[in-house]
Amino acid sequence: MSNFFVHQNVGSYKILDNPYKINLHKLIAMKVIEKFCGSIHGFRFVSFPDMTNGKVENNTTVDVIGKVSGYGDVIIGDKYGSPNQRMDVQLQDIDGNKMKVTFWDPYVDDFKAKFDNDKAVVNVMIVKFAKLREWRGIFFVSHGFNVARIFMNNNIDEINAFKKSFVDKNGDEVANHKMISLADPSTKAFFTNIKCVQLFELDTIFELITLYENIFPNSETSPYNIHVATSCVAVATIHSIETDQPWYYIACRKCSKKVTTNNPEDEIEVVGDVRKNKKTTHDCPDCGPDVNVISRFKVQIKLKDESGAASLVFFDRDVVKLIMKTAHSLVDKCAGAESYPEDLDAMIGKKVMVKFDVTQFNLNNSYQVVSRMTQEEVMFKTFYKLSMIEMYECRSSTHRSNMLVSMVEKCSSYAKVMNMLVVG
Structure with a gap:
């Protein structure tokens, strides 16, 4: 790769902990090489204990690997008036430590497709560019915006080595143990x-x-x-x-209570020299008058x-x-x-x-x-x-x-x- 720019890697969120970054543009030149010496994926695995003990900085991403020991159902939510989806997956390392991985939106579909298509006796997953998060004292990882990548039972050295080490330490019975269902709390x-x-x-x-x-x-x-x-x-x-x-009602966007609609079609207000109909407003029994509203199912x-x-x-x-x-x-x-x-x-x-x-x-x-x-x-x-x-x-x-x-x-x-x- 040639004819590219190098800039300082600044900002509160960094995909890689490197002081510099490469910027690409339309005049860049690239060439595919047949043989490459070194790690193709460049994984930087961090252990589960290090993530839960505060040894990982908040502004960087990590790579995690583990056996898929459990997963939950897809949970459908509502974000800014549009549906979104969430799914929790549980990873287990060689020593039995567990870490929850939360996938959102397209990553839910990506995980389900790869898990269903590449299902094995021992399912090993890698999440590259994962983001460590904390909620009420509980640590878990999620994908880092849209740069994360999921590897599921791929025939690569890192996954093959993890499978072998897991079976050698825990035995076939533990390695082949049936996955648990993570019910939504x-x-x-x-x-x-x-x-x-x-x-x-x-x-x-x-x-x-x-x-x-x-x-x-x-x-x-x-x-x-x-x-x-x-x-x-x-x-x-x-x-x-x-x-x-x-089949629906007009609700307060904040509390979802049904609102009262004020529609003063015949009332005129004067703003300067302009005469116009007063705007429609909505009153919420809990949040007060003139609230923002949204349609909700009933x-x-x-x-x-x-x-x-x-x-x-x-x-x-x-x-x-x-x-x-x-x-x-x-x-x-x-x-x-x-x-x-x-x-x-x-x-x-x-x-x-x-x-x-x-x-x-x-x-x-x-x-x-x-x-x-x-x-x-x-x-x-x-x-x-x-x-x-x-x-x-x-x-x-x-x-x-x-x-x-x-x-x-x-x-x-x-x-x-x-x-x-x-x-x-």
Whole structure:
């Protein structure tokens, strides 16, 4: 390579810890050589303990290598009104130290493609130009902007040497150990003080709560306390979208609460010698008047499992996860709430686990709101264990229905007796 410029390597973020950098331009001359002496990739590996012990400067990049010991699902988010994606991968070094690697956006697709195409018994990954980061005292690495490069099970000296050293020290059993699933920490809240249900149970639960309200005026003695939310979790498949309901709302950009729109079309304001209509403003109940707004999803969805069906409301975070598009982009595309976007049909047929709260407001308005949603297979398995689906499957659906009908009839009879005693 000839006819290039050399400048000082200044700035707060440096890809390489070198005082100089090469700048390329259109008059540069390059020649491909057949043989090269030295390291082709020039890896500069840093050990996991050195990264967690503060021996790495914040303004430089590092190269990391390790066995892929676990990975999580793709987490869909919303950044400045556009969807983004994140995925966590766990690396393990020869000594058993672990380091989390977080990939964003195109690097998620790059990792998934390479992992699926080049999967091996022992999966070794190199991330070149990784960036060490810290969040609440926990160290992890991510890719350094758009310069990082992922190597997965490539036939290169560094990966082959790591595989051999890992097997020599830990043995084939540890090296071939099944990878763990890294569940998103927020999904742990699914199984806190909840009732695992099948959809056919919901109507019965709602009826029981209403009956118990009449039977037990003192909420402390009632098996179901309507004044305290009853959290339910169910696994079901999205059957259809209720297109007769609005599918989005105008929200405060800061807190996502629904705003009140002030549209003074007939009001005129005078600025100097110019007369013009007053601008439309939006008031948020929490953040105050004249806030910045954005469109957010609020979609009424019908779910079905093997036992029955139920209608629940999915909000922005969960809909974006399912279709990888934002409400803002679909509103611009459809030009109004009256036009139903076919993009929402991408949710139909997907299996989900949902958490929702049964409250007095929900009972009165037939309005069930999904508070959490996941598509992680490990969460489905946990649900099946907790809800003892194996036991339910041994019984016919008719028998299960008769049991619940009998329960409701007994409660109804008891309520009538109680009312008669009160009247008498």
